[in-house]
Amino acid sequence: MIKRPPNLKILEHEPKRPAVTTPPRGGLDWDNEPPNLAPEALAEWRRLAAVYATEPERFTEADRAGVTAYCSIWSDFRAAEDALNRDGVTVDGRSSADRGRQVRNPALQAKREASQQLRLWATALRLTPASRAQSAPEPAYDPDNPFA
Numbered sequence: 001m002i003k004r005p006p007n008l009k010i011l012e013h014e015p016k017r018p019a020v021t022t023p024p025r026g027g028l029d030w031d032n033e034p035p036n037l038a039p040e041a042l043a044e045w046r047r048l049a050a051v052y053a054t055e056p057e058r059f060t061e062a063d064r065a066g067v068t069a070y071c072s073i074w075s076d077f078r079a080a081e082d083a084l085n086r087d088g089v090t091v092d093g094r095s096s097a098d099r100g101r102q103v104r105n106p107a108l109q110a111k112r113e114a115s116q117q118l119r120l121w122a123t124a125l126r127l128t129p130a131s132r133a134q135s136a137p138e139p140a141y142d143p144d145n146p147f148a
Contacts, residue, residue, distance in 0.1 A: 028059035034068045041075035057140060063125065069123040073114050080111035 030049035038047060048067065052058045059067060083105065090102040123131040
């Protein structure tokens, strides 16, 4: 029998390895609509569902939050656009300093901010031709490929 020094620790077995899980198959469940979307955002969700119905693997459940955010920001953009169409680019001032004069409609800034966010999400989700051209789609998971 080999005598080991008491301060020497030797592993007698292999350490436990994390279980290898296969990525979920299937795409985003478009029928499972986010419950809190505004009507305009829900309409955009349904439009995207129709557009990508022929590409079920285009989005996965991991993309759900991003697609939901995109649709929600689309609703904000449309609301700001509607306010501008209804009220114009200038409105009556409401603060004491602006009473009696026209000021820039706050919806202009809201529309600008929503537009910037839409552009970011559209690029991240590869919704534009330019963003699709920049990044090739990820290859589909192949369980027979040992390198996947």
